[in-house]
Amino acid sequence: MTDFVGRNRLWARLNTAVAHHADHLATPIAVVDLDAFDANAADLARRAAGKPVRVASKSLRVPALIERALAHPGFAGVLAYTLREALVLHERGVSDDIVVAYPTVDRGALVDLVQSPAAAAAVTLMVDDVAHLDVVDSVRSSKAVQVRIALDVDAGLRLGNQHVGPKRSPLYDASAVAELARTVVARDGFRLVGVMTYEGQVAGVPDDVPTQRARSLVVRRLKQASVAQLDVRRRAIVEALRPVADLEFFNAGGSGSVESTVADPSVTEVAAGSGLLVPGLFDHYQSFAPRPAAFFGLRVSRKPSPTLATVHGGGLVASGAAGDDRLPLPWAPPGLHLTGLEGAGEVQTPLTGHPAAMLTIGDLVWFRHAKSGELFEHVNHVHLVSGEEIVETVPSYRGLGHAH
Structure with missing residues (x-):
């Protein structure tokens, strides 16, 4: 699902899945597409x-x-x-x-x-x-x-x-x-x-x-x-x-x-x-076609300009040698990019790209973590999605009090 059409469909599907729970879900909203x-x-x-x-x-x-x-x-x-x-x-x-x-x-x-x-x-x-x-x-x-x-x-x-x-x-x-x-x-x-x-x-x-x-x-x-x-x-x-x-x-x-x-x-x-789960670092292998399954959602909290959208939080950076490939990927809607100056920030992450102009305060943007598993060290609960519904909410290790 690396094409723009598929990622737009994913954006709509995940937004629909969390819509009925929107008032109760703190960000980052971690989901797994079952x-x-x-x-x-x-x-x-x-x-x-x-x-x-x-x-x-x-x-x-x-x-x-x-x-x-x-x-x-x-x-x-x-x-x-x-x-x-x-x-x-x-x-x-x-x-x-x-x-x-x-x-x-x-x-x-x-x-x-x-x-x-x-x-x-x-x-x-x-x-x-x-x-x-x-x-x-x-x-x-x-x-x-x-x-x-x-x-x-x-x-x-x-x-x-x-x-x-x-x-x-x-x-x-x-x-x-x-x-x-x-x-x-x-x-x-x-x-x-x-x-x-x-x-x-x-x-x-x-x-x-x-x-x-x-x-x-x-x-x-x-x-x-x-x-x-x-x-x-x-x-x-x-x-x-x-x-x-x-x-x-x-x-x-x-x-x-x-x-x-x-x-x-x-x-x-x-x-x-x-x-x-296929995180960002596993996108480009000859041996298999990636099907991203894990995402985290952040809400737009600011519009610094008509062409920028800033989400709250976002600094979920992967372990390993520091580099751009360790940063989270803005995934849905497609076409968004981190800025070179701020990157993924602890309290805010500005996004550029053509979809930024259509995003309004409160909208969700879905990201992918660069490494598998590390996303769930940042949340207590993970929402399991099938189709357009959250079918179960389960604890992570952190949610069980066993952060590693």
């Missing part, structure tokens, strides 16, 4: 070609949306981003198969984990260093409850001395992975069950940006090189771990790399989350 969400879920499952899709909860942060994704055929398990979040999801009955994607040093949460056999059986911790095991042991007096462990292996592309990709794990060579695996297996109170390799330089980088043709070509070539290198390394890791432990899963990839990830025979499951 029709787009469900279509995106089906598309992710299709792209995964039979391998399970593990829901990356960082990209949703709304329990009802995580549950909705898990209800779709082809989805299984959650990839959480904090241990506290994983414990909350388990306690709420969202999933009994939760892998924490990042090593944790949260001793309070670890105490809760090791004191609950049910939680320990459902949650898998990620490690890439013996020190992570030491932290777990530091909070328990008994090792009667086994802690499930997965190894996070660096999936960056190495070109000579250059490393392209997220700076995550110190584990790279199969020999180093096997050495840590043997340590885990030999250590009382731990059970090695999985491996993860997240190729962010493939999954999280747009490769078909219309205004960056030359750069996009370079990105595609780097992705091809990375996929080829990873195929060899993953195979070596699987062979090195075969005599050490009987693994339950080998997790990899993300929304932008589903096809290449599942094509690797070493991988047993793919992670995905952003592909369900």
